[in-house]
Amino acid sequence: MTITTEIETEETQEPPECTYCMEPKGQNNNTNSLASPNATKIKVQEPLHDETSPIPIDFKISGELTPDSTKLIFGCREDSKVKVKKLITVCMHGDEVCGMLAVNELIQEGYFEKIFTSEAMMTTRVTVLLANPKGVECKKRFIDVNLNRIFMENKLRRRGSYISEPMDQDAILRTQYEVTRVQKIADEIADCDMYIDIHSTSAKSYPFALPSTDPESESLAATFNVDFVIEKLVRSVCGTSIGWANALKKPAVCFECGQHQDRQTVEVAKAVIRRFVSGELEGTAKAVLTCSNNEVIRKGFKYVNRPQAFQKVNYNDLLAIDEEVGEIRCMNCKGAYIIMPTANPILGEEAWFWGEVKELGTVEPKQDKQQQDANNRKKINNLRKSFSSSLNRQEQK
Secondary structure (H helix, E strand, O other), rough: OEOOOOOOOOOOOOOOOOOOOOOOOOOOOOOOOOOOOOOOEEEEOOOOOOOOOOOOOOOOOOOEOOOOEEEEEEOOOOOOOOEEEEOOOOOOOOOHHHHHHHHHHHHHHHHHHOOOOOOHHHHHEEEEEOOHHHHHHHHOOOOOOHHOOOOOHHOOOOOOOOOOOOOOOOOOOOOOOOHHHHHHHHHHHHOOOOEEEEEEEOOOOOEEEOOOOHHHHHHHHHHOOEEEEEEHHHHHHHOOHHHHHOOOOOEEEEEEEEOOOOOHHHHHHHHHHOOOOOOOOOOOOOOEEEEEEEEEOOOOOOOOOOOOOOOEOOOOOEEEEOOOOOEEEEEOOOOOOHHHHHHHOOOEEEEEEEEEOOOOOOOOOOOOHHHHHHHHHHHHHHHHHHHHHHHHHHHHO
């Protein structure tokens, strides 16, 4: 990765009133550097890897954490002595195996055995959970539905509270594999004190962190040795495990460690896990962005100019087209950074997220809970209709 003192930018067209910040024409304050805790600036237009990379992962389902052995516990086993409970989930998507491989390699290297012999760790318990075992076995992102989009507050049970229509009791939804898993994972999150979720990306990407929206999670994310922290992104996606942790007021961070099949992605995952387990600082994030919205994949989606991860695009730059919207352009008068551009478009999922440089001193708007509940209800209804149609087609056959 190239570290330089500036970011390459291109001339932008002067925009009319901006649909994002409502600035009038003529006030285009195009940002050409990234806010950074240590003042490092990153050149994001360069290729992310050399031509010899990525190094393919030796993907073998072996070790102590596997689809047949989905939960491991390290550290203090006596409930009365445990003071800190930490949770790590891996393989939330079945084709993102870096976390599983990282845990198994750390076990083989003797890391967990060694770290928990220290006096400072005697009252700490770390639980590792393989979230989507069937997805891993089939090497698929998901079997029936995206597991990381169904952690819905009004459909998951909490201890001491009543849910009238829990998702896993729905006659149709409970036949979907991921629905059978979500409540188990939600319960583990409810039982922990702090939580991280390990992922990887379909396209080449720098490692980055996606914290929950609370200050404690954002501060925690900044202490990891990744290239970017993306704040507020969880607000633009309903039903994530990090969103569920946020609802339970648990510090939580999702880590995207690199591209799926890159060997370096496993090394990043190992470093993230070591930092989380030990609490020892191994570095700090280099730059902070905020994210307020995303671009959804609609019928006929096709890239026109496929962006790289964290590439800066300017106002009115054409990125893609589809049959519903037509041309998909950057409509932020200041330009934007492309976060998590997918290499494998799936209808209804995110093509990419729009990122902006974090501006210090700004006040974030409070999340509209009624709107989120309405979105969740709509999503549940769409899931039920989709799966009902699938069942009908199978019966007709």
